[in-house]
Amino acid sequence: MAPKLSVQAPRGVVMIRPHHFSPNPATAHDNAFQAQDSERTARAIAQAAYDEVSRAADQLVAAGVTVHLFEDETRETPDSVFPNNWFSTHAGGHVALYPMFSPSRRRERRSDIIEMLKHRYRVQDVIDYSGLEQDTVYLEGTGAMVLDHIERVAYAARSNRTNEVALERFCTHFNFEPVVFDAADRGGRPIYHTNVLMCIGTDVCMIGLSAISNPERRAEIAGRFADTGRVLVDLTHAQINAFAGNAIELDSRAGRTLALSSRALRALTPDQLALLVEHVRLLPLDVPTIELAGGSVRCMLAGIHLAPRSTVTHYPDNLPRHASEAASIGI
Numbered sequence: 001m002a003p004k005l006s007v008q009a010p011r012g013v014v015m016i017r018p019h020h021f022s023p024n025p026a027t028a029h030d031n032a033f034q035a036q037d038s039e040r041t042a043r044a045i046a047q048a049a050y051d052e053v054s055r056a057a058d059q060l061v062a063a064g065v066t067v068h069l070f071e072d073e074t075r076e077t078p079d080s081v082f083p084n085n086w087f088s089t090h091a092g093g094h095v096a097l098y099p100m101f102s103p104s105r106r107r108e109r110r111s112d113i114i115e116m117l118k119h120r121y122r123v124q125d126v127i128d129y130s131g132l133e134q135d136t137v138y139l140e141g142t143g144a145m146v147l148d149h150i151e152r153v154a155y156a157a158r159s160n161r162t163n164e165v166a167l168e169r170f171c172t173h174f175n176f177e178p179v180v181f182d183a184a185d186r187g188g189r190p191i192y193h194t195n196v197l198m199c200i201g202t203d204v205c206m207i208g209l210s211a212i213s214n215p216e217r218r219a220e221i222a223g224r225f226a227d228t229g230r231v232l233v234d235l236t237h238a239q240i241n242a243f244a245g246n247a248i249e250l251d252s253r254a255g256r257t258l259a260l261s262s263r264a265l266r267a268l269t270p271d272q273l274a275l276l277v278e279h280v281r282l283l284p285l286d287v288p289t290i291e292l293a294g295g296s297v298r299c300m301l302a303g304i305h306l307a308p309r310s311t312v313t314h315y316p317d318n319l320p321r322h323a324s325e326a327a328s329i330g331i
Helices: 025-030 042-062 103-108 111-120 130-135 164-174 215-227 237-241 262-267 270-277 323-329
Strands: 012-018 066-072 087-090 094-097 125-128 145-148 153-157 177-181 198-200 204-207 231-234 248-252 255-261 281-285 302-304
Touching: 012 042, 042 066, 042 281, 066 111, 087 111, 087 302, 094 111, 094 164, 145 198, 153 164, 164 177, 177 215, 198 248, 204 215, 204 270, 215 231, 231 270, 237 262, 255 262, 262 281, 270 281
Parallel strands: 012 066, 094 125, 153 177, 204 231, 255 281
Antiparallel strands: 012 302, 087 094, 145 153, 198 204, 248 255
């Protein structure tokens, strides 16, 4: 008997394949997870990132996940490989567009992706928060927020990229309860995105509790997850640095699948892995070059929580078609 579909786990994703990838110097000052590679040329790094995205997309398709893979051939959007920061999708046919902290990232928003969503899925409205950038108010999508779609809670760590005014506005529109907290790395620096320390699945939650600064808030959040009946996998600072929290549960033909990076998988202990595999199939994706930019698998996958249209008779010529997408949706 196939497992029941979960509102927490999307059945499809949008990915961006960059042709000129590089870690973004404009975001390095508040993203301590970024790194440099002095051993390879810029061209070699870009090619490696292109190959990593290609392999990851193919692995996801092979696992039964619908993948919509878009190309980025420009040089102006070095972080475009992380589309989950500028848009999110929600049950009932809703799409949100977000205000981005770094001006270099605002060019990542793409109308062709939104048009594809409207064409392939039942989209009722698009709520655009990007105008808040003019007021220096930012909320970088499901990087800034980790959403519990089952309990309707939006968890958010305060940072330059997570403004509580924007969060409250989002939660009002989309019927989430905001839970805001301070989180810092081992050196005391604020963690730039919530989704590097927390992953919420249907039956499990991976979270770096030690990164939550206030002990009372830490206990409250742990208690919330315990009350939902989820298995809690507590991550150390070293595991957070290895992107173990930057994972995403997906629905696939094989059942619930946890996509995470190979580096994240290696960082988990045997006991933690044993807890996870009771509830999800693990799908490691090898993306070490992408991780130089300070994000990992969760950041690369913008989940689609929309109902597909029953028939699609025409695929517009101006939208990309890629073998991975064709294989997953039967065109």
